[in-house]
Structures are given as structure tokens and as C-alpha cells.
Amino acid sequence: MTPRRLERPERARRPAMSRDTDDGRGREHGEDWAATRAWVQEQLGEDERIEGVERLLGGWTSTMRRLRVTGPAGAERTLVLRSFVEPFYRRHAAGLLTREARILRMLAPAGVVPVAELRAVDPDAEHCDHPSLLMSLLPGRVRLDEAGAGRRAALLADQLVRIHRLDVPEGERPRAYQAWTAPERVRPPAVTDRPDVWRRAVDVIRRDPPAHRACFLHRDFHPGNVLFTGERDDLRISGVVDWVETSWGPADLDVAHCSTTLALLHGTDEGLRFADRYTAAGGLLAEDPADHLYWRMLDALAFAPDAEKVAVPWRELGRTDLTPRLVARRLEDYLEALLRRYARGSRPAP
Incomplete structure (x- = not known):
């Protein structure tokens, strides 16, 4: 995600924790949050109090905190607080947090997708220092390592099929999807030895969006927004987070976004393979390869030219191997591979 795009405001994941806590006077890292802390306290039980605060790492635009809450007889529970602090995202926080709160209310009772339970939301910062949302802590953790990447991708594909099959009444459907780039907005890298790949890739999206069967989209589904528990045969998805961009649109677009992320994390082959995993799990994608390629390119080109920022x-x-140079090269490799596999007149990938 790049901060210059409103449409992708947050990679809210269950990240590694820092050891930083607030100073007891409502300040943390020099940031005021006394009013926010008081608001959280109002949401707790009469005999509960905030015992510990830990800043969570790994997100782009939200400040994420893990709150340890104690109650009577030593009972404990943990909550997660999301606050939009940066000015750009704070301006749009009302829509983002209101959307996420509505989706959590809708999904939690259904049980089809493991999501956090909403505790409270203050989208306009009427009570908090910054627009904030309070929710339960999901079990598990984000896993981005190379070991087991294929097994996790298969579980991701199965979970995404379940998301797309959600039956949402027309009056409760989220907003229509928004494109995150356009031909005139794509900026290829300043230095590349494959300018023709970029030209051909941009040409793919110089058309009207293909006709499609719309469904419920997470819209930012990728390994960084999914939590896992267990190992090997016991590996399970325990949570799907970050619902601020939930939309209504083509399944291909969610598949495209996860595919791009997998390509950047694990290489082109894993990125290409995800659509096959999705259809093997029962998902339906565009029958026309040109239409499917449109959605794949529409997502991948939105990462240019700063794919390294993700x-x-x-x-x-922990993925210290993902240098800016490596990630930028993987994006270019992925674009070329998509053209090779899906573009008309191109030789299919083996």
C-alpha cells in the first residue's frame, strides 16, 4: 500500500508488538491519547481498567494498540484499538471506520469469516483524540515467511471463496468497488530495461471495465491481513482483519490483489498460482482471459512505481530480505508473466 492512495489506507494486521507503553499521563511516543484512553475506559465494565498498552507494528496509516484489560478477581481480556492519526487519513476516517464497524457487525454473528467483535467506534473523534475503533483481539498471527507459503496460499484461496459467497441483501451491500489506478495515473519506474512490458501492461487497462458478476469483496485481502494458528496439517486461518475497503464488485479483483501481494512476497510463480488455487476451491472467475487479465493488471499497476513501499x-x-530492489524487480517480473499467460496472441505459460 502506498500512502498517496486513499483507496488503500491501511494494512491493518496483527503485527509484532513493540514494548512501548504510554507514560501514565496519556502520552505515548509523544502522542496525546488521554481522551482516547478515557473513551476506552468508558466502554469497559464498571470494575475493569486498562492495565497495559502496547503499540503494534506493521501498519501504514493507523496507530494500532493492544490493550490489556483487567477485571474483578484478576480476570483479563485483550482489546485492539485502531486510531487514524495522520492528517490525510484522519480527514477520511469517518467513512473508513463507519464502513468497518458496519461490516464487523454484519459478519461477526454469521461466523462464516473469523472477524473481530466490534466494541465501540468514534469515527468523527467526538470523544477521542483521533478517530478510533475498539474491537476484540483475534487469536493467531500474520505469517509471511517463505516456509509453508504454498499451504497458506491454499487456505487463503478457500477463505476468499467463502467471503465471495456471502449472501448480502441488496440494501446491506457495501459501496461499489473503486479502481486504485488508471492508465493515465500509472508511473513506470524511472529506470527499467523492459519498457515494452510496462507499455503493454498499461494498454491492457485502456478499456472499459469488463462486464462481471458482482459479489461481496474484502478488497484488501492478502497475507498481511490474515491471521493463522497451528502448524503444518493443523494450520488454520483464525482471523481476517482490515475491513475498511469492503466493496461490491468482481471476484477477480480480490483474487488479483492477493495474487499481486503473493508475487511480491514469494515470487512470480506463487502470484500466478493463486487464481488456480481459487478456482480449485470452487471460486468463479472471468471466463475470458482478456477480462481476467484486465483485473489482474488493474491491481498490479496500482503498485507502480513504489512497490517497495509495501x-x-x-x-x-521479519522479511528483511524484501529489499526495495527485489520487490520492484518482482513486480516487473509479475507483469511480464501475466502478459505471457493471459494476453491474446501470447504463448500460454506452461
């Missing part, structure tokens, strides 16, 4: 939170979570 690796900043990934490096915080």
Missing part, C-alpha cells in the same frame, strides 16, 4: 511493514515483521 515491504516496509513486511520488513518490520
Whole structure:
């Protein structure tokens, strides 16, 4: 995600924790949050109090805190607080947090997707220092390492099929999807030895969006927004987070976004393979390869020219191998591979 795009405001993940806590006077890292802390306290039980605060790492635009709450007889529970602090995102926080709160209310009772339970939301910062949302803590953690990437991708595909099959009444459907780039907005890297790949990739999206069957989209579904528990055969998805961009649109677009992220994390082959995993799990994609390629390119080109920025939170979570140069090269490799596999007149990938 790049901060210059409103449409992708947050990679809210269950990241590694820092050891920083507030100073007891409502300040943390020099940031005021006394009013926010008082608001959280009002949401707790009469005999509960905030015992500990830990800043979470790995997000782009929200300040994420883990709150340890104690109650009578030593009972404890943990909550997560999301606050939009940066001025740009704070201006749009009302829409983002209101959307996420509505989706959590809708999904939590259904049980089809493991999501946090909403505790409270203050989207306009009427009571808090910054627009904030309070929710339960989900079990598990984000896993981005190379080991087991294929197994996790298969589980991601199965979970995404379940999301797309959600039956949402027309009056409760989220907003229509928004494109995150356009032909005139794509900026290829300043230095590349494959300018023809970029030209052909941009040409793919110089058309009207293909006709499609719309469904419920997470819209920012990728490994950084999914929590896992267990190992090997016991590996399970325990949570899907970050619902601020939930939309209504083509399944291909969610598949495209996860595919691009997998390509940047694990290489082109894993990025290409995700659509096959999705259809093997029962998902339906565009029958026309040209239509499917449109959605794949529409997502991938939105990362240009600063694909390396998405690796900043990934490096915080342990993927220090993902240098800016490597991530930029992987994006270009992925674009070329998509053209090779899906473009008309191109030789299919083996």
C-alpha cells in the first residue's frame, strides 16, 4: 500500500508488538491519547481498567494498540484499538471506520469469516483524540515467511471463496468497488530495461471495465491481513482483519490483489498460482482471459512505481530480505508473466 492512495489506507494486521507503553499521563511516543484512553475506559465494565498498552507494528496509516484489560478477581481480556492519526487519513476516517464497524457487525454473528467483535467506534473523534475503533483481539498471527507459503496460499484461496459467497441483501451491500489506478495515473519506474512490458501492461487497462458478476469483496485481502494458528496439517486461518475497503464488485479483483501481494512476497510463480488455487476451491472467475487479465493488471499497476513501499511493514515483521530492489524487480517480473499467460496472441505459460 502506498500512502498517496486513499483507496488503500491501511494494512491493518496483527503485527509484532513493540514494548512501548504510554507514560501514565496519556502520552505515548509523544502522542496525546488521554481522551482516547478515557473513551476506552468508558466502554469497559464498571470494575475493569486498562492495565497495559502496547503499540503494534506493521501498519501504514493507523496507530494500532493492544490493550490489556483487567477485571474483578484478576480476570483479563485483550482489546485492539485502531486510531487514524495522520492528517490525510484522519480527514477520511469517518467513512473508513463507519464502513468497518458496519461490516464487523454484519459478519461477526454469521461466523462464516473469523472477524473481530466490534466494541465501540468514534469515527468523527467526538470523544477521542483521533478517530478510533475498539474491537476484540483475534487469536493467531500474520505469517509471511517463505516456509509453508504454498499451504497458506491454499487456505487463503478457500477463505476468499467463502467471503465471495456471502449472501448480502441488496440494501446491506457495501459501496461499489473503486479502481486504485488508471492508465493515465500509472508511473513506470524511472529506470527499467523492459519498457515494452510496462507499455503493454498499461494498454491492457485502456478499456472499459469488463462486464462481471458482482459479489461481496474484502478488497484488501492478502497475507498481511490474515491471521493463522497451528502448524503444518493443523494450520488454520483464525482471523481476517482490515475491513475498511469492503466493496461490491468482481471476484477477480480480490483474487488479483492477493495474487499481486503473493508475487511480491514469494515470487512470480506463487502470484500466478493463486487464481488456480481459487478456482480449485470452487471460486468463479472471468471466463475470458482478456477480462481476467484486465483485473489482474488493474491491481498490479496500482503498485507502480513504489512497490517497495509495501515491504516496509513486511520488513518490520521479519522479511528483511524484501529489499526495495527485489520487490520492484518482482513486480516487473509479475507483469511480464501475466502478459505471457493471459494476453491474446501470447504463448500460454506452461
